[in-house]
Amino acid sequence: MSLRFDSFVLAASTADLADEPAARDHADAIEFRMDLADDPLAALEAYDGDLPILATNRAAWEGGEWAGTDEDRLETLAEATALAGVDAIDVELASILEGGAEGLLETARDRDVSIVASAHDFEGTPPRTELVRTLTEAGKYADVAKLAVTAESTADTLALLSATEQLTAHGDAVATMAMGEVGSHTRAVAPVYGSKIGYAPVDPAEATAPGQYDLETLAELVGRLE
Numbered sequence: 001m002s003l004r005f006d007s008f009v010l011a012a013s014t015a016d017l018a019d020e021p022a023a024r025d026h027a028d029a030i031e032f033r034m035d036l037a038d039d040p041l042a043a044l045e046a047y048d049g050d051l052p053i054l055a056t057n058r059a060a061w062e063g064g065e066w067a068g069t070d071e072d073r074l075e076t077l078a079e080a081t082a083l084a085g086v087d088a089i090d091v092e093l094a095s096i097l098e099g100g101a102e103g104l105l106e107t108a109r110d111r112d113v114s115i116v117a118s119a120h121d122f123e124g125t126p127p128r129t130e131l132v133r134t135l136t137e138a139g140k141y142a143d144v145a146k147l148a149v150t151a152e153s154t155a156d157t158l159a160l161l162s163a164t165e166q167l168t169a170h171g172d173a174v175a176t177m178a179m180g181e182v183g184s185h186t187r188a189v190a191p192v193y194g195s196k197i198g199y200a201p202v203d204p205a206e207a208t209a210p211g212q213y214d215l216e217t218l219a220e221l222v223g224r225l226e
């Protein structure tokens with residue numbers, strides 16, 4: 001397993017693993033959005049790229065496009081953990097707290113696949129104390145606690161960066177980003193405060209969240225601020 005997240009990982013987000021060669025120059029990993037792909041398990045089985053894969057199978061209720069049941073969604077993700085190239089999975093914190101992901105987490109750990117527990121707020125940015133609480137909760141179950149919020153003001157972005165700094169200083173591995181235009185710069189800056197994962201599409205037309213930079217731009221910005 002090569003995705004330990006002990007240093008910053010730039011993930012190229014895509015629904016098409018054929019993008020991997022184009023991502024290789026700038027990315028450390030591929031975030032494969034299984035929910036956006038036609039036959040994700042077949043694509044993973046055929047994968048022969050160099051970059052390790054963080055597999056995400058995002059629920060519709062968390063901003064994704066998985067069309068089936070939650071049970072099938074998590075089962076499909078569990079099947080992905082057996083495939084070569086899959087080094088990490090993203091599991092929604094809400095699924096974990098509901099109790100539906102226990103088997104998946106156990107399977108991932110048995111197979112030495114890293115776990116990212118994620119939470120998203122597409123409406124706004126909760127108060128700083130709540131950001132800290134969510135990240136702390138997610139960190140109990142995962143190798144990385146990830147939180148994406150929607151920033152409506154620069155005060156929101158500061159709250160997110162401050163929470164990122166606090167958790168990192170405490171020794172926790174977190175990944176944070178503010179979605180939306182106001183939040184874009186956090187994608188470049190959050191790694192300075194300890195954020196361990198950044199996401200960017202190879203093709204800017206295929207962004208997987210509002211306010212993302214294209215891969216080459218984010219690689220350049222993060223590299224310069226390092």
Ligand SMILES: O=C1C[C@@](O)(C(=O)O)C[C@@H](O)[C@@H]1O
Binds near residue numbers: 118
């Ligand atoms: O959860 C995340 C973070 C993200 O939403 C972002 O804001 O960059 C992009 C998604 O592809 C990924 O699964």
